[in-house]
Structure formats: structure tokens, C-alpha cells
Amino acid sequence: MAAMADPEVDVLVVGGGPAGLSAALRTARYDRTALVLDAGDGRSSWAQVNRDYLGFPGGVAATELRARGLEQLRDYDQVQVVQGPVDGAGRDGDAFTVSGGGRTARGRTIVLATGVRDEFPRFGGWEHTVGRSMFWCLACDGYESRGQRVLVLGHTGETAVEALQLTRFTRHTTLLTTAALDGDLRAALAEHGVEVLEGDLADVVAEDGLLTGVVTTSGRCLPVDRLFTKIGMRPRSELARQLGAEVDEDGYVCVDAEQRTSVPGVFAAGDVTRPHAHQISAAVHQGSQAASAANVHLYAPALRGG
Ligand SMILES: Cc1cc2nc3c(=O)[nH]c(=O)nc-3n(C[C@H](O)[C@H](O)[C@H](O)COP(=O)(O)OP(=O)(O)OC[C@H]3O[C@@H](n4cnc5c(N)ncnc54)[C@H](O)[C@@H]3O)c2cc1C
Numbered sequence: 409m410a411a412m413a414d415p416e417v418d419v420l421v422v423g424g425g426p427a428g429l430s431a432a433l434r435t436a437r438y439d440r441t442a443l444v445l446d447a448g449d450g451r452s453s454w455a456q457v458n459r460d461y462l463g464f465p466g467g468v469a470a471t472e473l474r475a476r477g478l479e480q481l482r483d484y485d486q487v488q489v490v491q492g493p494v495d496g497a498g499r500d501g502d503a504f505t506v507s508g509g510g511r512t513a514r515g516r517t518i519v520l521a522t523g524v525r526d527e528f529p530r531f532g533g534w535e536h537t538v539g540r541s542m543f544w545c546l547a548c549d550g551y552e553s554r555g556q557r558v559l560v561l562g563h564t565g566e567t568a569v570e571a572l573q574l575t576r577f578t579r580h581t582t583l584l585t586t587a588a589l590d591g592d593l594r595a596a597l598a599e600h601g602v603e604v605l606e607g608d609l610a611d612v613v614a615e616d617g618l619l620t621g622v623v624t625t626s627g628r629c630l631p632v633d634r635l636f637t638k639i640g641m642r643p644r645s646e647l648a649r650q651l652g653a654e655v656d657e658d659g660y661v662c663v664d665a666e667q668r669t670s671v672p673g674v675f676a677a678g679d680v681t682r683p684h685a686h687q688i689s690a691a692v693h694q695g696s697q698a699a700s701a702a703n704v705h706l707y708a709p710a711l712r713g714g
């Protein structure tokens with residue numbers, strides 16, 4: 409972690425994705441100081457183009473959105489951005505502390521915007537396909553799948569439901585799974601023309617991050633344009649736990665409608681919390697809301713309003 413200049417800021421923001429950058433912007437707009445600490449390896453760091461975020465005809469690459477957010481923050485002296493992972497978080501008197509790379513930063517409040525870690529199948533060159541031809545989110549990438557040959561990979565009943573929902577976009581949907589599907593699901597898949605293959609992914613054929621085919625563990629070769637995977641995601645909530653904030657049974661940070669966690673002065677926003685949809689629009693809104701709640705928290709009680 410590079411130098412951390414100010415001894416204590418109003419809001420420490422961990423995570424520089426859409427949620428964290430939005431929190432920093434809102435904090436600056438209250439004329440308060442923020443320090444953003446970012447490891448740079450979140451969901452918004454892959455190659456996908458977001459075509460559902462309002463105001464960007466033709467879509468905007470997630471990485472460009474981040475770059476634009478950082479550029480926007482440069483207008484505010486109140487905000488400092490430091491690259492590098494935060495390894496630890498704790499309390500020091502009334503202040504919160506975060507540490508990483510041998511350095512420590514202090515803040516009067518903290519916003520956790522650390523996102524989730526997706527599990528993707530690890531074939532050779534897998535990282536070049538994420539956001540190009542390998543996806544996980546139907547709401548985000550179902551539309552561009554219209555008429556495409558789609559393989560849905562995952563080993564729970566939820567994956568079978570995703571395959572069924574994808575048939576709204578394409579009739580060429582195949583499910584590859586080791587899950588023991590119940591009779592109703594099997595009947596629905598057959599009715600909607602979804603072929604079910606038992607097994608896992610053995611290999612893929614891809615060029616420049618674009619899939620053209622897959623090979624299953626049973627040796628079946630399939631021509632495929634797009635792969636939707638549902639093999640797991642893990643909220644990056646370690647820092648929340650260290651601070652004593654409540655997390656749910658899946659590890660998502662529990663927040664109220666104003667993004668307050670169970671620990672006063674600690675807020676969380678974006679995918680690390682459990683919104684109905686993990687989306688840029690939700691992350692941006694929640695980051696802004698978390699900063700607004702932090703701003704209220706920073707006022708003396710008599711000035712907080714009703
Ligand atoms: C392939 C793909 C396609 C998608 N398509 C769309 C789409 O079309 N539309 C849409 O709305 N959404 C889409 N999404 C989802 C969207 O990217 C996420 O909902 C969004 O990025 C969440 O923002 P966030 O700020 O909460 O988390 P992230 O974007 O994951 O950012 C979290 C940041 O926190 C940092 N971080 C985590 N832990 C630490 C730590 N300990 N110390 C320092 N930094 C840390 C990470 O490095 C990262 O930079 C897609 C996602 C993927 C993967």
C-alpha cells in the first residue's frame with residue numbers, strides 16, 4: 409500500500425468499485441474527507457460492457473466506468489485514493505483503523521465496499537473469457553444471448569432454473585450439471601427444450617476470449633457461443649467480521665435500509681451486502697447512501713435531525 413497522507417479522515421472507504429467510488433464522491437459532496445483503499449481486483453475489473461446502466465448509449469465497459477469515477481473524484485481535494493489491499497481493520501479509541509502493506513490509516517467512520525469473489529471454472533485462458541463469453545448474471549447478460557448457443561454450468565437446482573429462464577432469450581440452451589434434479593425440474597427443462605448433460609467442464613475451445621466450443625468430462629464436444637456459470641461466489645466480508653459487524657449465513661454483511669451495519673460508524677454497500685440484484689446501479693446507489701449515513705453519523709447528535 410502506498411503512502412497514506414492524512415492522519416485521520418472522515419470516511420475510510422475500502423473498495424474502489426462502483427460502490428466505493430460512489431461513497432467517496434458523496435462524501436466529498438458533503439465537504440468531508442475520504443480515503444479510498446482499493447486492491448483493484450473486483451467484479452468491475454473484468455472485460456464486460458455494462459449495457460444496462462442509464463446514460464450510456466451503447467454501454468460502458470466496467471473498467472471505463474471505474475476510470476471515469478476516479479477522474480470525477482480528482483475534482484475534489486477531499487478525496488485520496490490509494491491502491492493496495494487492506495489486510496486488517498479494527499478500532500483505536502473512537503477511530504477505525506485499516507492496515508495493509510505495513511501501513512495504517514485512520515478514519516472516524518468506515519464504508520466497506522469490498523464486493524464478492526466469483527468462482528469461475530479454471531480452464532486455460534479462463535480469465536480472458538470473463539465478461540466476453542463467460543458470464544454469471546442473466547439480468548446483465550441474458551439480452552445479448554438472444555439466439556446464441558448457451559451452456560449453463562452449475563451443480564445446484566438454482567442453475568437449472570437459470571437455464572430455464574435463459575430460454576426466454578434463446579432456444580439453444582444446454583445445462584451441464586452433476587446435480588440430482590427433481591422430476592418437476594427435469595420435466596420443465598424437457599418442456600422448454602433444454603438438453604441436460606450430466607458431468608462437468610473438461611476443456612473449452614476459445615480464441616481471443618471468445619468461446620466456440622466446450623468439452624465435457626464425459627467427452628462430449630459442443631459448439632457454444634456463451635457460458636453462464638453458477639459455481640459459487642463468496643462475499644469479501646473478512647474486514648466486516650474483524651470489526652464485529654453482523655454477517656448473514658452466507659457471509660453477506662447485514663445492513664439496514666441506510667446501509668448501516670450492526671456496528672455504529674461502520675457502513676457497507678454494493679455486492680458485499682445482499683441486494684436483490686448485484687448490479688452497478690444498486691452498488692452506486694448504496695455507496696452514495698452509505699456515505700450519507702456516515703455523514704449524519706459524523707454530526708453531533710443535536711445536528712442529526714429526525
Ligand atoms: C462478467 C460480469 C458481467 C457483469 N455485467 C454487469 C452488467 O451488465 N450490469 C451490471 O449492472 N452489473 C454487471 N455486473 C456486476 C457488477 O460488476 C457488480 O454488481 C459491481 O461491480 C459491484 O460493485 P461493488 O463496488 O460492490 O464491487 P466490485 O466492483 O467487486 O468492487 C469491489 C472493490 O473492492 C476491492 N477490495 C475488495 N477487498 C478489498 C480489500 N481487502 N482491500 C482493498 N480493496 C478491496 C476490490 O479489489 C474491488 O476493486 C457484472 C459482473 C461480472 C463479473
